[in-house]
Amino acid sequence: MRKAPSSSATIKAVIMRKKAVSDAPKASTLKTQRAKRDREAASPRPRKAPTVEIVTSAKLSEIPWLLHGFSTRQGGASKEYGGGQLNLGYTAEDDPRNVARNRQRFLRKLKARDEAGAPWPLVLLNQVHSAAIHRVYGARGPEWARLRKNRVLESAGDGLITNTAGVLLGVRIADCFPVILADRKRKAVGVFHAGWRGTAQRIVEKGVGEMRRQFGCQPENLVAAIGPGIGACCYEIGEEVENEFDSQFAYSKELFEDVFDSWSLKTKYPMLFLNQRAPGHGEPAMSRHLDLVKANWCQLLDAGVAAENIQSVDQCTACRTDLFFSYRKEQVTGRMLAVVGIR
Numbered sequence: 018m019r020k021a022p023s024s025s026a027t028i029k030a031v032i033m034r035k036k037a038v039s040d041a042p043k044a045s046t047l048k049t050q051r052a053k054r055d056r057e058a059a060s061p062r063p064r065k066a067p068t069v070e071i072v073t074s075a076k077l078s079e080i081p082w083l084l085h086g087f088s089t090r091q092g093g094a095s096k097e098y099g100g101g102q103l104n105l106g107y108t109a110e111d112d113p114r115n116v117a118r119n120r121q122r123f124l125r126k127l128k129a130r131d132e133a134g135a136p137w138p139l140v141l142l143n144q145v146h147s148a149a150i151h152r153v154y155g156a157r158g159p160e161w162a163r164l165r166k167n168r169v170l171e172s173a174g175d176g177l178i179t180n181t182a183g184v185l186l187g188v189r190i191a192d193c194f195p196v197i198l199a200d201r202k203r204k205a206v207g208v209f210h211a212g213w214r215g216t217a218q219r220i221v222e223k224g225v226g227e228m229r230r231q232f233g234c235q236p237e238n239l240v241a242a243i244g245p246g247i248g249a250c251c252y253e254i255g256e257e258v259e260n261e262f263d264s265q266f267a268y269s270k271e272l273f274e275d276v277f278d279s280w281s282l283k284t285k286y287p288m289l290f291l292n293q294r295a296p297g298h299g300e301p302a303m304s305r306h307l308d309l310v311k312a313n314w315c316q317l318l319d320a321g322v323a324a325e326n327i328q329s330v331d332q333c334t335a336c337r338t339d340l341f342f343s344y345r346k347e348q349v350t351g352r353m354l355a356v357v358g359i360r
C-alpha cells in the first residue's frame with residue numbers, strides 16, 4: 018500500500034513546528050526579559066515632566082540687580098488649555114488653586130524671594146487697556162501693609178513703576194505685548210501692558226515720562242525689552258484700528274502692511290499664488306496687519322531710549338501656541354505674566 022506522501026509531510030511539519038515552539042523561551046520568560054530591558058532603557062533617562070520655562074531678554078539680563086522674566090505655558094498644574102499648563106491668570110475655566118500653584122512655581126523658578134525665603138509680593142493690575150500707570154512705593158506707601166499680607170495687590174491700570182527693591186511688578190498677557198523698562202543708573206523699573214489700545218494711547222512713551230518724573234531717570238540710561246506678543250505675521254486688524262493709529266502717529270503708515278489672506282500658504286507655496294493671478298481674475302485677497310513691536314519701538318525711540326538699548330524677544334504668541342497662550346488664535350486660553358523687580 019502506498020503511503021500518502023501528503024500525510025507524512027504533514028506529520029514532519031508538525032514535529033518541526035513543535036520543536037521550534039519548544040526551543041523558543043516561554044511567554045513568562047519573555048515578559049520578564051522585556052520588563053528588564055524596558056527598566057534598563059528607562060533608568061538612564063527618566064521621563065521628566067516639562068519644567069517651567071522663562072523667556073528673558075539678554076540686554077536686561079546684563080543688569081546685575083535686575084530680576085525679570087516672561088512666562089511660557091509649559092510646566093504648570095492647570096488641566097485646562099491642553100493640560101500641564103502654566104496659566105497665571107484667574108480665568109473663568111481654570112481651577113483657582115491650580116493658578117495659585119502655577120504662580121508659586123513661576124516665582125520659585127524666578128528666585129523672587131527675600132533672605133528668609135518668603136516670596137516677594139507680586140503687584141498686578143486690573144488691566145483695562147488704558148495708559149494709566151501706578152507707582153509702587155514699597156514700605157513708605159499706603160499699600161505696603163496690604164501687599165505684605167495679601168501678597169498680591171490689584172488696582173486698575175496698565176503700567177507699574179517702582180524704585181523699591183523686593184517687589185515684583187507684573188502684567189498679564191496673551192497676545193498683547195509686555196514692555197519692561199529698567200534704569201541702569203537709578204535702579205528703577207517699569208512694566209507695561211501694550212495691546213493696540215494701550216499702544217495707541219502711548220502707554221510706553223508715557224511710561225518713560227513717568228519714570229523721568231518720579232525717579233529722575235535719563236532716557237539714555239534706560240534699557241527696554243519687548244516681550245512675546247502677537248506679531249505682524251498674525252495680527253490682522255480692522256479699519257477702526259488703522260484709523261486710530263492714523264489719527265495719533267505721523268509714522269502710522271509704517272506700522273501697517275498688506276498681507277495675503279493665506280499668508281502662511283503663500284510663503285510655503287508661492288507658485289500657487291503666481292498661478293492664481295491669471296489675467297482678469299483680479300488681485301488675491303489682502304488683509305491689513307499691525308506691527309505692535311515696531312509701534313512700541315518707535316515710542317521708545319521718541320521718548321529718547323537709544324536703539325541699541327531696545328530689544329525684542331522676537332516671539333509671536335499666535336505662531337507659537339506650543340510655547341505661549343494666544344487669545345486671538347485660541348479664543349479660550351490662559352494668561353502669561355511678564356514681571357520685573359529690583360534685588
Ligand SMILES: [Zn+2]
Nearest residue numbers: 250251333336
Ligand atoms: Zn505670527
